[in-house]
Amino acid sequence: xxxxxxNLMNSESELIRIRYDRIAPYFxxxxxxxxxxxxxSWREKLWSKVEGHHILEVGVGTGKNFEYYPPRxxxxxIDFSPKMLKQASLKKETKGITVTLDLMDIQSLAFADNSFDxxxxxxxxxxxxxxxxxxxxxxxxCKPGGQVLLLEHVISTNSLLAKVMNFVNPIVLNLVGxxxxxxxxxxxxxxxxxxxxxDQQSSHIFKLIEARK
Numbered sequence: 370x371x372x373x374x375x376n377l378m379n380s381e382s383e384l385i386r387i388r389y390d391r392i393a394p395y396f397x398x399x400x401x402x403x404x405x406x407x408x409x410s411w412r413e414k415l416w417s418k419v420e421g422h423h424i425l426e427v428g429v430g431t432g433k434n435f436e437y438y439p440p441r442x443x444x445x446x447i448d449f450s451p452k453m454l455k456q457a458s459l460k461k462e463t464k465g466i467t468v469t470l471d472l473m474d475i476q477s478l479a480f481a482d483n484s485f486d487x488x489x490x491x492x493x494x495x496x497x498x499x500x501x502x503x504x505x506x507x508x509x510x511c512k513p514g515g516q517v518l519l520l521e522h523v524i525s526t527n528s529l530l531a532k533v534m535n536f537v538n539p540i541v542l543n544l545v546g547x548x549x550x551x552x553x554x555x556x557x558x559x560x561x562x563x564x565x566x567x568d569q570q571s572s573h574i575f576k577l578i579e580a581r582k
Contacts, residue, residue, distance in 0.1 A: 381498035382474055386450050388544075389496070393452035396431050404433070412491055413437055414568075415520045415577060421486020425510065426468075427475045427503075428493030432457035435466045445485075447473040475503040480510045487511075491520040494556070495547040504560035511582045519557065519578040524550040526573040534574075554578065 392399065400408070416437035426434060429446035430453050438444050446468050448454045454472055461468060473479055476499055488507045497503040507517050525531045534550045541549050557580055558565055568577035
């Protein structure tokens with residue numbers, strides 16, 4: 370069930386949105402090598418864990434996850450960048466994907482409480498200005514007993530690499546709007562979920578996270 374948006378996008382989100390609007394036409398080209406060699410298999414693994422009929426994908430971007438959507442599921446997918454969403458819409462039409470696309474900020478979701486069986490995101494929370502706020506929104510719209518699935522870049526557990534990531538983060542943020550030093554695991558544990566588990570095959574700079582409401 371969709372309801373009226375709570376508030377307009379804040380200034381921090383607007384700055385990130387502008388950066389993603391800027392790179393939207395080139396986004397898939399920019400990530401093509403890493404996508405083919407690495408991310409594709411992890412996206413497939415992430416989506417294999419989806420449960421239920423009503424699914425929400427947050428941060429749909431250009432629609433990289435379309436090919437993994439479960440058959441017969443009712444999928445809603447959002448993004449806060451109009452130009453990224455435009456790329457997703459073009460892919461939807463070209464590939465005949467069944468999905469409802471909507472322009473929305475993850476920090477203020479325009480859905481009623483307890484709306485979705487699964488809420489899912491891949492490489493999204495590096496770009497959310499207030500990640501804990503966004504995670505609490507995922508918790509709110511997830512049904513009791515439902516799941517939130519995340520595939521996320523995180524700050525390295527290697528102390529030396531973590532220092533490097535913290536040092537270069539402002540440059541990456543300014544260029545593409547993404548933070549590479551987020552502690553998403555800590556944030557999701559703080560968002561109120563009943564349990565949180567990490568895929569043991571995840572690396573020290575990305576995590577596949579399953580959380581249950």
